[in-house]
Amino acid sequence: MKSSRVPAELPAFYANALPGLESIAADEIQRDLGGEIKRTERGLIVFKLEHLDESILNLRTTEDVFILAWGTDALTHRAIDLKSITHWSRKPDWKRLLSLHHSVQPKTKGKPSYRFVCQMQGTHVYQRKQALKAMAEGIRETDAIPASWKMVEENGWLEIWLSIHKERAVCGIRLSDRTMRHRTYKTEHMPASLRPTVAAAMVRLAGAAPGMTVLDPMCGAGTILAEQIELSKLRRAGRIETWGGDLDMNMLRAAVTNLKKLGPCLLARWDATKLPFGASSVERIICNPPFGKQISDPESIKPLYRYFIKECNRVLKPGGRVVLLVSDQPALREAIEHTSWSATRQYSVEILGQGATISVWQKPA
Ligand SMILES: C[S@@+](CC[C@H](N)C(=O)[O-])C[C@H]1O[C@@H](n2cnc3c(N)ncnc32)[C@H](O)[C@@H]1O
Structure with missing residues (x-):
């Protein structure tokens, strides 16, 4: 037997x-x-x-x-x-x-x-x-x-x-x-740079599919873009375009260093309140804008969020999705009130010792 x-x-x-x-x-x-x-x-x-x-x-x-x-x-x-x-x-x-x-x-x-x-x-x-x-x-x-x-x-x-x-x-x-937890690509660490596991969670929530374009309008050292590229490689699905930019040249340099070995990514210096793209050009936006305490005048966060969200709404395709991480969720909600987006999910986390929220938003198709 x-x-x-x-x-x-x-x-x-x-x-x-x-x-x-x-x-x-x-x-x-x-x-x-x-x-x-x-x-x-x-x-x-x-x-x-x-x-x-x-x-x-x-x-x-x-x-x-x-x-x-x-x-x-x-x-x-x-x-x-x-x-x-x-x-x-x-x-x-x-x-x-x-x-x-x-x-x-x-x-x-x-x-x-x-x-x-x-x-x-x-x-x-x-x-x-x-x-x-x-x-x-x-x-x-x-x-x-x-x-x-x-x-x-x-x-x-x-x-x-x-x-x-x-x-x-x-x-x-x-x-x-x-x-x-630290990844091998992250050789340039900038202040306020996102923890890779948090960026990876945001990328999962955005759920971009092959053929789509993902934009991080305030990309800092490029952690979100890096996680998007790495996830696409791991899944061996078709290519997802990744675009990122920042106002600060030092941040952009760090992003170039961190991303250069991972795969193609469009990087440019820009103001996220005046993006150099036409209307309805991207399917996903994933971003962590500055927290109030990271800028010299915390009160200026409200107008920044308002103009930033207005611009995101312009470049986002109908049916597109936005994943944002902020500490001042009321200021973000106030800015989003002027759009037709609806909130789909929300997660409370602690980032750099302070409470923050990851929220997911959907633009109607
Ligand atoms: C919290 S950091 C982003 C960190 C990034 N996710 C990372 O992992 O490195 C916020 C970024 O927004 C950038 N920023 C602030 N105002 C901006 C604006 N108007 N346009 C573009 N970038 C801006 C800052 O230079 C900073 O790099």
């Missing part, structure tokens, strides 16, 4: 997303990676996969991605948690989890290095370092990490993270590295 081997079910995975963007990240995990979402919490998405390969590292709206070793909602904030953390950290089949990590990570040169990390939010009677020690103790008891491996303080080849948020804790092996 033939024996058939059923592949062992994979453990769960989890990803961190910027608070406010969890549903967009969950959508990406589901649609682009084929994951099954098990749970979505503040800043956290737990999911299952049928197959694990490098494509998990292509996620663009997540900050980090991990193999789940254990998780709990039952922390008490008292010292007894430390014993529980050691106990829970002893239980997983670490050898299997490590072999999954090795199947995705490129082989390390020389002696493998490892690092334990603990992040903690909320008030607990114990300190972060004590929680870290409790986790490390449990893992060491399993002998999963060979004694010959080198423990490091930064950038380990293998990283095991414990993240505590109030009563919730998740422990897992990190599959991503810093390039998931």
